[in-house]
Amino acid sequence: MVLSCKHVWREISNYIEGTIDAKVRADIENHLAHCRHCAAVLDSTRNILVLVADERTFELPVGYSDRLHNRLSELIEAAPPGAEA
Numbered sequence: 001m002v003l004s005c006k007h008v009w010r011e012i013s014n015y016i017e018g019t020i021d022a023k024v025r026a027d028i029e030n031h032l033a034h035c036r037h038c039a040a041v042l043d044s045t046r047n048i049l050v051l052v053a054d055e056r057t058f059e060l061p062v063g064y065s066d067r068l069h070n071r072l073s074e075l076i077e078a079a080p081p082g083a084e085a
């Protein structure tokens with residue numbers, strides 16, 4: 001299965017948290033291996049989570065997922081043609 005960038009971005013927080021099915025994880029890793037756009041999104045998302053995790057009480061703030069998804073939606077809208085390959 002070939003994932004689009006939108007699919008990857010939708011699953012990215014689950015991917016980082018490891019709450020994702022092994023098959024989907026493999027598909028995402030496959031996509032990330034050849035999509036610099038998504039690799040950059042993963043890096044910046046992971047950096048945010050690392051900052052939060054440093055507080056040792058790792059809980060996502062209320063509304064975090066919604067805000068993340070809104071932000072990703074903005075990025076998707078702004079994505080150059082072809083980014084959904």
Ligand SMILES: [Zn+2]
Pocket residue numbers: 004005008031035037038039083
């Ligand atoms: Zn991508």
